Amino acid sequence: MKQTTPLSPCARHYIVGLITAAMLGACSPASQHSAAVTSPVKAEQAAMKASQSISERPYGHLADGTEVKLVTLKNAMGVELDVISYGGIIxxxxxxxxxxxxxxxxxxxxxxxxxxxxxxxxxxxxGRYGNRIANGRFSLDGETFQLDTNDGVNHLHGGVKGFDKQVWDMQSFTTEHSVGVTLTLISPDGDQGYPGTLVTQVVYELDNDNQLDIGFSATTDKPTIINLTQHSYFNLAGQGDILEHQLMIPAASITPVGEGLIPTGEFMAVAGTPFDFRTAKAIGRDIEADHPQLKLGLGYDHNFVLKAQPDNELILAARVSEPTTGRVLEVLTVEPAVQFYSGNFLDGSLNGKGTDYGQRSGFCLEPQHHPDSPNQSHFPSTVLRPGQTYQSRIVYRFTTE
Structure with missing residues (x-):
């Protein structure tokens, strides 16, 4: 495996400065509101803006002394979000x-x-790559790269020290009708086995329509692969299992998996199977059905295909409602697929917020390119080359019914 070459603090700050101006204006959701920020603010808009807030405090230190910060975003409707610089974790x-x-x-x-x-x-x-890569290995331009194998023989979610375990630089911002934070991370050449120095920027923007808009962008100095996503576990009731949540995913097919949950390379129609969520149904309705794919995943842990090829169109990836609270979550994305995970491997051994997290106490909806795309030539490409800018977007929309 190629060894990581660490960057000095001065080099890190220099590169961050170079890319921030280039990437933030073009790729940040906040840039969509630049005209509004400079326009006259009406009285009611001023009152709404005044009720928005951002606060920051220390969250702790890593073993090497690195400080981790926590930023709290609050919109005018009372929605609050905490994010820490370690892993960009919500x-x-x-x-x-x-x-x-x-x-x-x-x-x-x-x-x-x-x-x-x-x-x-x-x-x-x-990051750098959401979901699994078979045997932690892929070839690009005639060269084979060996990545960390942290899921049996396979590579999962970026490796032993993926983006979820690194400290991001965080800078908060306010617009006329939103609050947000920009996170920047430099992943050096060889990090977890990946080629190229990757400069990544992610923007969390919480607006007063109760939408969390997440914009991703990245550049590289060598050909590499990339597949970024967000991995929040949701429970719209706040606690308990998620089996009565009503889920709709407008996908006609999934990419079925074999051992190790690696895609077989096929596409499987959902019609007539437990994977048909085109009409909303309870997550738990078919989760114990006698189906080989459910047995492999111990439930739902599959990639649902939303479109044949990626483009810039923001589409609905999923809609979830919770009957006892009336909460609704809509997930929108430009990605060609979404991974639906029903919390199958939670076993009660983790405790947080005063509760034990038992099996299926949370669900994930992770917009993405297909798993193992670098080894499946007919899947949409995840290659990023010098001179290109990777861009992606996820929107979480919170409403009630």
């Missing part, structure tokens, strides 16, 4: 139910030490 997300009662709808742990000791990617940014 540790808390308060949203209202149909009666206006706020509750935390994401699974999380109680301290930095808990996240470092072991977390199943609760709330984290995932």
């Amino acid at each position: 540790t808390r997300l308060l949203t209202p139910d149909a009666r206006g009662q706020l509750d935390d709808i994401v699974l999380g742990l109680d301290s930095l030490d808990d996240y470092v000791a072991g977390s199943p990617y609760f709330g984290a940014l995932i």
Whole structure:
């Protein structure tokens, strides 16, 4: 495996400065509102802006002394989001139910030490490559690269020290109708076995329409692969299992998996199977059905195909509603697929926020390119080359019914 060449602090700050101006304006969701920020602000808009807030405090230190910060974003409607610089992790997300009662709808742990000791990617940014790569190996331009194998013989979510376990630079911002934070990370050439120095920027922007808009961008100095996503575990009731949540995914097919949950390379129609969520149904309705794919994943842990090829069109990837609270989560993305994971491997051994996280106490909806795409030539490409800018977008929309 190629060894990582660490960057000096001066080099890191220099590169961050160079890319921030180039990438933030073009790729940040905040740039969509630049005209509004400079326009006259009406009285009601000023009052709304005044009720927005951003605060920052220390969250802890890693063993090497690196400080980790926590930023709290609060919009004018009372929605609050906590994000820490370690892993870009969303540790808390308060949203209202149909009666206006706020509750935390994401699974999380109680301290930095808990996240470092072991977390199943609760709330984290995932990179360089979300999901699995078979045997941790891929070829690009005639050269074979061996990545860390941290999921049996396979590579999962960026490796032993993926983006979920690295400290990001964080800078907060405010616009006329939103609050946000920009996270920047430099992944050096050879990091976890990946080629090229990758400069990544992620923007979390919480607006006053109760939308969390997440913009991703990245550049590289060598050909590489990339597949970024966000890995929050949701429970719209706040606690308990998620089996009665009503889920709709407008996907006609999945990429079925074999051993190790690696895609076989085929596409399987969902019609007539437990994977048909084109009409909303309870997550738990078919989760114990006698189907070989469910047995492999111990439930749902599959890639649902949304479009044949990626493009810049923001589409609905999933809609989830919770009948007792009336909360609704819509997930929109430009990605060609979404991984639906029903929390099958949670076993009660993790505790946070005053509860034990048992099996299926949270669900994940991770927009992405298909797993193992570097080894499946007919899947949409995840190659990024020098001179190109990787861009992606996920929107979480919170409403009630």
